[in-house]
Amino acid sequence: MSLYDVIIIGGGLAGCSLAIQLKRQSPDLSILIIDKRNQARPVATHKVGESTVELGTYYLRHTLGLKEYLDNNELPKYGLRFFLSPGYKNDITKRAEYGPKGPLPVKSHQLDRGKFESYLEQRAKELGAELLMGAIVKEVMLDEEPHILQVTSNGIKEEYRARWIVDATGRGRLLQRKNRLMKSTGHKINAAWFRVKGDIDIDDFSDDSEWRGKFDPGVRRLSTIHLMDKGYWVWMIPLSSHNTSIGIVADPRIHPFEQFNSLDKAFDWLSRNEPQAHKLLAPKQDEVMDFKVLKHYSHHCQQVYSNQRWAITGEAGPFLDPLYSPGTDFIAINNTIITDLIQRDLQGEDIDLRKEVYEKTYLSVVDNWIPIYKDKYPLMGFTQTMVAKITWDWAYYWAFLSLLFINGGFTNLRVLKELFSSNTSTGRQLNALNQNVQNMFVAFSHYDTEDCPNAYVDPIDLPSVKYFYDDLDHQYNGNELIGKIQQNCSVLEQYAAELYRRFSSIAHGTSYDIDVDPYSMDLQQNRNFAGDQCSSDHVKSFDCGIADEIDHIWLYSGVGVT
Template structure:
């Protein structure tokens, strides 16, 4: 190692949202840490037309607001999000009021935000600099020599610049994945999908797409335009995200098997694609073509990683490690979880602790979590064209998110999960159940796709306990009560899975199934994991039935009781 190299505690490669939030979290945890962030782009970066990842959900929102202390910025410089809203396909999609709509009618208890990434990253850059972080802009990292046997890492940043010595090096370079490429850690995924997006300097408001007063009055407690609006169809979805600058982010995301990337990989092709699949959106965009600010694409965006943290004091965070799918805005959540685990490793190491076992445990926890998120997307894009199955799936996915990762993150449990065999076992139990339920949704979809229209599904109205799950994330439980609540949540998930199987099976049998459907329902009865879930559901106290409306597009013609 060079004796003249400048020495740091932590060198962060990449100064986007992931690298800057990590730097901020490290300085909040230990103000004496010597942290340098190396970013190739100069600040200030442009507002609106900068990066995607603009919609946050509860985990990332809690991270930014409460852990990093950015509440003032979020309240004054960003938009409060009015939840996730989906419009399922109906006919030729020329009348949004006829489409099955999933979304809330009033503000959720815990806030989330629509993020202008440029505005946020500019604010983060100023903040970390003020806290003593050495934020170097216009710097390209050429290579990293990773230390061995406890020696420092050497970061090369330019032919005419001295290298940096760092005890820790963290790759936050996003899809460039400098360390992942160097170490051969890439893991391909079976989820093959592509995206194209653009920002338009115009406020796109779906509320104006119909003059149906009854439809407009459904949502009285907030503004539809402030939701993350998704226009859904077979194998695709289109996002509409409002930004505080007044612009709107619009993106097409499609499974490669159903919609060729070449069909929407230029602006002209994307507009033609919208004409065909989402004509109301296309018409709005075409009225404001002169206000389009950018156009970008991403092919085959999902990938995994074999390892993200090492006892040799290198880490990958954010998309430098794992990229799953933007449907539920999980990238920001995984960033928050990863940065927290890295901060735990760095501060423990600085305190003189041997972090060998912790690095292994944190790596395992993070990779299991990424797999739990992945199964919600892989192979599921065809279901997006089936309104009944998709609404049930979104409600299931929301419940599992609040019941498991949301609860654990809000209670700062992930960095201590390795110390609790029972909690880690429940996480594994969730993974197995979630994987089988996602497979069930695909199987249910293959039994038929009946057209649906003129239905509004508010998750808070369909299930009484869902508000308790949402609030429960921020309940502030001690460790013993948290483990009890986590176990109860997993029990509830098994009961819901059992109810799903029972309800769908009964409805299919009432419809007079064909031979293929009868064979499928018989396989469900003999599936060991599903049978166990059904048995748990049937043992549930009959005085406290779970409403099956979440499975039946709100239909309550018959209570399904255990």
């Protein structure tokens, strides 16, 4: 019976990246990856998660040391690009466009998942991890010390022992099911996706030379494209294999799953909802390489770490939504925490306190990310609402979670204590602020009546957003990191207050320079809570500088404009 320090069940992105991280930081660890595949994965494996953003990209490039591979073998990604103004679906040149003007300095990538995961597997083996292929885990005995795995491989029953067991089985969710840790997010959205042969370039939606020439060639194509209307978004992602990934993600309350859950239905759905995309894709329908669906794909998990030395990572734990490409982000945070716990435990440290703190922190990140998605798909048909929301979501992400991860904050107990130990701590305040702002977007959508055609927004034009983004290239010690996040929180409070003023001027005709408490403002009830009802520490007065920044994303004419 073989004994290992760590056995990872599942050899996909989450499992192999964890093995690489562990071996890079502790080369002497004995690691076994068990995978049910009995053959090499195809070069063009079709999986969700073909696009990365800043936090996850930092993890791949720096924590895992994959910078050279990514630069030489995967496509660069020129940010996320959104096409709104759904009243103009037959003319892409008139749809409001949201995205950067060109390549961004902090890199991200479009991943060809089959090729990439094959490389991760190879790299893990080069570092000394062992791989058992074609193996089915029949039983996991967590009560034993060390843990026992009963495995069937090539028809032969075998047992393996390990001090640590990590579940990276994806939607198999082995330990989540075994330990009855299933939990709903309440976010019931469906998806269908497929790949077509060849490069699909959104510039080909139009022959308008002025529109096509607005950016350098490739800027739009190398972005992750989002076509949006009420209740759905469609993605277009270029792959290094010169194929293109197409996905439909939709709220069944508006777009029933049965309308796009087969290839023929998906193309029919595109013809009705995104006619220009359908026109470009229809000639390639016979060249579709694969087709997959997921119903109610979002799920939570009650526990991801245990002082009994097991952990859950990747989609075997919580998975929220593919919008904003967060999958690798959650893998990055989770794997980094798991690596820290395993290393400390194997060095003889009592990890009970850390396990509790890390668990509460990670699950709170998940809990406070859910409002970004839950009940927000109906907003996708409202241009001004979505331009404000996308800007807010990215500002919050760069100013807080990305900065925290890149600077090692998720495994720094002193930083976590300062940010999350009480209701008045900055991290908890940011989470509460985000929840209130998300509620405000829902409330404003009922008053958002303009399609805002011909608009273009680059979020990096907002000086504070650009600062949050550029700051991801800097490293800070613990005290500096706490100070930076507190400073960023103050800016986000001003952003929230200014958005309320704009929205309220449209919805209720209120004065443009009202004071606002961003933590208790309520657009639905027409209350800014800026009098004696709230702490003066939270009340934000009108700020010309912040107002000038919000002008960059304000598409309405007349009311509400400085």
